[in-house]
Amino acid sequence: MKDKYRVMPEELTSPCNMELLDFQTTESVAPLKGIIGQDRGVDALSFGLKMKKKGYNIYVAGLSGTGRSSFTYSIACDFAKNQPVPQDWVYVYNFNKKESPKALPFQPGQGKNFKKDIEDLVEGFKKTIPEAFSGIEYENRKNNLFKIANQKKSEVLKKLNEKSQEYGFVYTPSDQGLISIPLKEGKPINEQEYSSLSLEEREGMMEKYEELRIATVEEFNDLRLLDEELEDHLTQLDEHMAKELIQYDIKKLLNRYGSIPSTAIYLNELEKDIIENIEKFKPKAAAKNFSLFDIQMPPDDNFFIRYKVNLFVDNSQLEHAPIINESNPVYNNLMGSIEYRSHMGILTTDFMQIKPGSLHQANGGYIVFQMKEILNNPISWEMLKRSLKTNEINIENYNRLMGMAVTSSLKPEPIPLDVKVIIIGDDYTYSLLYNYDDDFRKLFKVMADFDIEMEKNPENIGRMAEFISAHTKESGIRPFDKAAVARVVEFSTRLAGHQGKLSTQFNQIIEILYEADLWAEQDGSGIITEKHVKTAIDGKIKRSNKYEEKLNEMFVEGTLLIDLDGEEVGQINGLAVMGTGEYSFGKPSRITATVYRGEKGVINIEREARQSGRIHDKGVLILSGYLGQKYAQKNPLGLTIGIGFEQNYSVVDGDSASSTELYAILSSISEVPVKQYIAVTGSVNQKGEIQPIGGVNEKIEGYYQVCRIMGLTGKQGVLIPRTNLNNLTLREEVVEAVRNGEFHIYAIDHIDQGIEVLMDKTAEEIDQLINRKLESMYSQEEEK
Numbered sequence: 001m002k003d004k005y006r007v008m009p010e011e012l013t014s015p016c017n018m019e020l021l022d023f024q025t026t027e028s029v030a031p032l033k034g035i036i037g038q039d040r041g042v043d044a045l046s047f048g049l050k051m052k053k054k055g056y057n058i059y060v061a062g063l064s065g066t067g068r069s070s071f072t073y074s075i076a077c078d079f080a081k082n083q084p085v086p087q088d089w090v091y092v093y094n095f096n097k098k099e100s101p102k103a104l105p106f107q108p109g110q111g112k113n114f115k116k117d118i119e120d121l122v123e124g125f126k127k128t129i130p131e132a133f134s135g136i137e138y139e140n141r142k143n144n145l146f147k148i149a150n151q152k153k154s155e156v157l158k159k160l161n162e163k164s165q166e167y168g169f170v171y172t173p174s175d176q177g178l179i180s181i182p183l184k185e186g187k188p189i190n191e192q193e194y195s196s197l198s199l200e201e202r203e204g205m206m207e208k209y210e211e212l213r214i215a216t217v218e219e220f221n222d223l224r225l226l227d228e229e230l231e232d233h234l235t236q237l238d239e240h241m242a243k244e245l246i247q248y249d250i251k252k253l254l255n256r257y258g259s260i261p262s263t264a265i266y267l268n269e270l271e272k273d274i275i276e277n278i279e280k281f282k283p284k285a286a287a288k289n290f291s292l293f294d295i296q297m298p299p300d301d302n303f304f305i306r307y308k309v310n311l312f313v314d315n316s317q318l319e320h321a322p323i324i325n326e327s328n329p330v331y332n333n334l335m336g337s338i339e340y341r342s343h344m345g346i347l348t349t350d351f352m353q354i355k356p357g358s359l360h361q362a363n364g365g366y367i368v369f370q371m372k373e374i375l376n377n378p379i380s381w382e383m384l385k386r387s388l389k390t391n392e393i394n395i396e397n398y399n400r401l402m403g404m405a406v407t408s409s410l411k412p413e414p415i416p417l418d419v420k421v422i423i424i425g426d427d428y429t430y431s432l433l434y435n436y437d438d439d440f441r442k443l444f445k446v447m448a449d450f451d452i453e454m455e456k457n458p459e460n461i462g463r464m465a466e467f468i469s470a471h472t473k474e475s476g477i478r479p480f481d482k483a484a485v486a487r488v489v490e491f492s493t494r495l496a497g498h499q500g501k502l503s504t505q506f507n508q509i510i511e512i513l514y515e516a517d518l519w520a521e522q523d524g525s526g527i528i529t530e531k532h533v534k535t536a537i538d539g540k541i542k543r544s545n546k547y548e549e550k551l552n553e554m555f556v557e558g559t560l561l562i563d564l565d566g567e568e569v570g571q572i573n574g575l576a577v578m579g580t581g582e583y584s585f586g587k588p589s590r591i592t593a594t595v596y597r598g599e600k601g602v603i604n605i606e607r608e609a610r611q612s613g614r615i616h617d618k619g620v621l622i623l624s625g626y627l628g629q630k631y632a633q634k635n636p637l638g639l640t641i642g643i644g645f646e647q648n649y650s651v652v653d654g655d656s657a658s659s660t661e662l663y664a665i666l667s668s669i670s671e672v673p674v675k676q677y678i679a680v681t682g683s684v685n686q687k688g689e690i691q692p693i694g695g696v697n698e699k700i701e702g703y704y705q706v707c708r709i710m711g712l713t714g715k716q717g718v719l720i721p722r723t724n725l726n727n728l729t730l731r732e733e734v735v736e737a738v739r740n741g742e743f744h745i746y747a748i749d750h751i752d753q754g755i756e757v758l759m760d761k762t763a764e765e766i767d768q769l770i771n772r773k774l775e776s777m778y779s780q781e782e783e784k
Contacts, residue, residue: 351410643661
């Protein structure tokens, strides 16, 4: 009866067709260009890179190891090669608002030229201006101004003395200016003579002096005006001289860089500032006195920092648009920073201490992040979104952003932002951000989803060979022969868990390539063969299967109870998947069911012990639905059913054992024994249909290993959902055992078919036995 459900050996795996590999070794295979099996992701990524509108930044989703990061960077590089080199940027002193340095754009490579030209210009002025102001021409022009002023002062002084003599005084020049001296008998007197005067004479002189002071106000005002006029003429002379000295050189720079309006404004302001501060350039008299206080003052050279140029972004070495892979997006690395210097314990800064971030370096091109890295720096994430919303990059003091007290700082002029941001993350993070972050939805409108599998067709098998060829040549490992490539393809199918698919988790495939190369080296082989690939795969399992071996030892010792022969009522072997890191394996587990009179329905012992997950709870409730619709249409079921996993001390979750539990219940009610040598896996719905489950290969192989260790009888096997046949990629050892009749695999679609395999009875016969028992129990209840 059960033979019609038996799965043939040819259906248990998906061997690679060697005829598709038309080469002897990968040495003759052209290396792969691009990526395999990610057409959807590649199309989305290409679309996002082409789209220039605001908000079309890209989120690349998928599992790590699918090649998403390396391919994203490579395709971004290809796009960058067709984009022009972006502008250079410099920061310069703001002569009107020193705390807000100005940002000036230049054509690529001109930024460093501008910096050199400005700094050479100022250094030249430091030499030519002192020389000019120390020259004979300047001294002559200045002396002429003094001569003219002195002549005018002499005329005013003459008038002043004519008036003063009328009041008995005379004015004479001194180092402190004009001083008044009293006259006696028409002659000036000295201090001794003044002291010998009587009190009346001195009071009389003071009264006359007050009258004189009032009478000579006009003359003193004239003298004051003459001093101011001289000062103005000297200033005008200096400005005129300075303008003559610098105007030519400034005009040359205006001709060279003046096509940029902001640069022309800066050069005009630079000229004006130099003229206004010409004293800083003029020769200085040697200091006569030395004070300790002088050491604490900033050096004079600090003044000339205003004439330097901070070459902020220099793209002179680029050949195309930049692409930056930012691996550590902390705030300063991403957005730039303002650094400080310590001078005598005082922190100071200036526009030359403004440093660029990776966003500045990528401006005009592309920047790539790992999502987990930037989310570890929340302030970076918020500032990145702000920059994308405003289309400009602001450099702010990090301490101020964090709410800390800071000394006065700079607020540089923001730089316009034109960058394509590419973030690499997983689907879960994308879903969270899309649902809970409005800015994310607006700014990252393109989602490039990288799949973990691809179709197993001749084209992709050939491209897998090209992938292996490319990696052997890049990494310097030995070439693979045809059979070795076929075994890698089969390993990829196993990773995908589907006979018609290949895995795109290339990191795990690459590990097998490396390890196979090591085994080939141990053999002294010049090429990698199928044997080396198989050894690498087996070695990978061996390094990780300690836990599996320990559990199998416990089955052999009898510590874990299991029956692999005979038949039992209300008892069956279920299958579960356990894992340690990347290695997963199947473990058989005894499931028992007990039935007695009562009204509680199905009791999930695991749930009562708080060892059942929500999905397992749902599976048990489905069993109640199945039993109710089939056996309680006329009368209440009137049974209490206890179902439990024996010797299980951890949480049970998932519904892949629900059909197994149902068989145990049906056996317990009908009192028909279940074959203990056939383990069961599969989910069941309320209609009795068997649904697919995960980990089918691991479950079959895990049960086979226990049977092999404890002794194969030729009757043992596994009952699986027919819908899982496409997922079978079993190890060669298991396939061979099935081929030799030592182990069996059965596939079914409905619970009724499983009854035939496990109980050697039809579903109708089991139904009759169950209904007869229920009617008997119901009759007994009525008699009471």
